[in-house]
């Protein structure tokens with residue numbers, strides 16, 4: 001049986017700058033095809049973690065392995081691609097010329113540029129100058145550069161900051177395709193709502209410590225926040241709904257109640273008993289923003 005090498009393993013990773021412990025015993029793995037989002041406030045240690053994985057700075061404690069090899073080794077570098085937060089390209093070059101240049105630097109035939117650019121959806125803009133590209137298109141050139149050599153691990157530093165919603169969606173679709181082909185993806189983001197839907201695992205860093213990691217479902221359970229039930233009250237049904245739920249907040253035809261996850265079904269049963277007094281019901285689980293705030297706050301306490 002052949003076992004696939006884990007693209008990224010961090011065990012008990014610790015990094016200190018003079019006065020600051022930027023990372024404290026961080027343990028995290030990214031498997032082939034897995035999309036992991038690293039979340040954290042400014043200064044949480046996200047960039048430090050990425051720089052260590054890329055072999056750009058040393059660490060003080062613990063172990064890091066990229067495809068089983070030390071970061072910065074030839075094997076690790078060959079397997080890893082990096083997309084920095086802001087990528088600067090030469091505005092006078094065309095997309096094709098820019099990627100051909102990177103291909104040559106990596107010792108690969110420049111003729112592959114068109115194929116790579118087609119993979120990121122830039123087939124129609126190959127021979128236009130990058131200076132005329134939109135921000136989303138430039139971000140795609142950055143990703144095209146990162147795809148050279150079919151990396152096993154993609155490290156993306158806030159890849160969607162400054163992109164509009166459509167460009168973001170397209171960008172995540174591309175990442176899904178790469179993950180489906182087996183690439184491991186580690187990205188940092190401040191945009192919580194988008195990583196909620198588009199990643200497999202969320203890791204929350206707070207002042208250098210990994211305070212939570214798991215799927216959004218795991219994190220929801222851990223944060224143990226109430227969910228919101230929104231009742232649309234039927235014509236004339238308000239007195240009955242008020243009597244049944246004295247704690248509800250009313251606004252127009254809507255009534256909101258908050259219930260612990262564990263009481264959800266019981267509460268829905270009680271709403272059903274109100275029969276025709278209720279026109280509709282919607283359930284809203286706590287958002288990733290709520291969970292993130294709750295977990296970081298708990299850690300700071």
Ligand SMILES: Nc1ncnc2c1ncn2[C@@H]1O[C@H](COP(=O)(O)OP(=O)(O)OP(=O)(O)O)[C@@H](O)[C@H]1O
Nearest residue numbers: 017018020022040041042043044045046047048049
């Ligand atoms: N070269 C350095 N020398 C000293 N301290 C540093 C250095 N680089 C980072 N730090 C400190 O380490 C901590 C982690 O910084 P890091 O840049 O990794 O955070 P981050 O999560 O990437 O933040 P941001 O979201 O703002 O980019 C911060 O307290 C920062 O001030």
